[in-house]
Amino acid sequence: MNxxxxxxxxxxxxxxxxxxxxxxxxxxxLTYSVWAPGGAPLAAxxxxxxxxxxxxxxxxxxxx
Numbered sequence: 001m002n003x004x005x006x007x008x009x010x011x012x013x014x015x016x017x018x019x020x021x022x023x024x025x026x027x028x029x030l031t032y033s034v035w036a037p038g039g040a041p042l043a044a045x046x047x048x049x050x051x052x053x054x055x056x057x058x059x060x061x062x063x064x
Contacts, residue, residue, distance in 0.1 A: 010062040019061060023054025 010016040027050035028035075035046040 010059050016058050016062060019058035020054045023057055024050045027053060
């Protein structure tokens with residue numbers, strides 16, 4: 001497995017940043033009912049997971 005590929009942003013970076021931001025906003029909106037009652041710790045955990053999932057999704061979208 002190529003760790004450098006998965007741990008660095010995709011090129012071109014503006015498109016990657018847009019895909020990442022959209023993914024995080026959509027995932028946080030979809031999971032609001034789960035993390036909102038849990039308070040700040042659960043919101044922080046959900047945000048971290050959303051960033052990871054959005055990063056992987058953006059990389060997979062941009063490889064096509």
